[in-house]
Amino acid sequence: MKTLLLLLSLSIFLFASKNNIAPVDNVLYQKECGSCHFAYQPALLPKRSWEKTMETLQDHFKTDASLDEKDTQTLLEYLTKNAPTNLRSLSTSQTPLRISDTPYFKKEHRKIPTKFISQKELGSISNCVACHRTADKGIYSERAINIPNYGGWDD
Ligand code: HEC
Ligand code: HEC
Numbered sequence: 001m002k003t004l005l006l007l008l009s010l011s012i013f014l015f016a017s018k019n020n021i022a023p024v025d026n027v028l029y030q031k032e033c034g035s036c037h038f039a040y041q042p043a044l045l046p047k048r049s050w051e052k053t054m055e056t057l058q059d060h061f062k063t064d065a066s067l068d069e070k071d072t073q074t075l076l077e078y079l080t081k082n083a084p085t086n087l088r089s090l091s092t093s094q095t096p097l098r099i100s101d102t103p104y105f106k107k108e109h110r111k112i113p114t115k116f117i118s119q120k121e122l123g124s125i126s127n128c129v130a131c132h133r134t135a136d137k138g139i140y141s142e143r144a145i146n147i148p149n150y151g152g153w154d155d
Helices: 002-016 027-033 047-055 068-080 103-109
Strands: none
Touching: 027 068, 047 068
């Protein structure tokens, strides 16, 4: 009986956490890469994307996000250590700099009307936390979505 209960709670736990992504646990990353926008979790892009991002920080989406050599190296290590070699939806020849350019992301967000995304409360689709209120915890489940001026999402 005890084993059964244990198995049951384990499967509930696995089910509930199936869409969770490991939260950011690096103070330097949170500080440097979370100052202009949400600190995107390393697992959202493959290693090669982060390598490219860290090599091009001087010209980062029309801004200069460059850091000194030491911090750049530290963050590159943190990112590549925690990122997958590839994403299921990507071919290995693709190296997107944007999470929002990946096929998986596009598929998940294709039903959202443009008028929700273009409102000033959001700025852009890259503003994950505006809708995914628990994004900082790595929880992107439907239940935790709350789109500004619209509310919850029921697919
Ligand atoms: C000086 C401000 C600034 C800093 C600092 C900064 N970024 Fe950005 N980042 C931007 C802007 C602007 C965009 C484009 C956002 C948009 O399109 O809404 C962006 C976009 C991104 C995106 C793409 C988001 C998407 O659409 O999927 C990633 C990934 C990213 N940044 C990673 C980083 C990392 C890693 C660091 C730290 C090394 C960092 N950023 C630091 C300004 C910054
Ligand atoms: C305009 C609000 C909005 C923004 C901004 C947004 N999302 Fe979403 N996201 C949604 C909606 C709505 C869904 C679809 C939920 C569904 O139908 O299951 C979704 C789905 C997802 C899913 C799949 C969740 C699951 O359980 O299947 C992930 C992962 C995700 N978003 C990550 C992100 C990331 C990372 C960002 C920022 C780069 C982001 N989202 C920006 C609204 C948003």
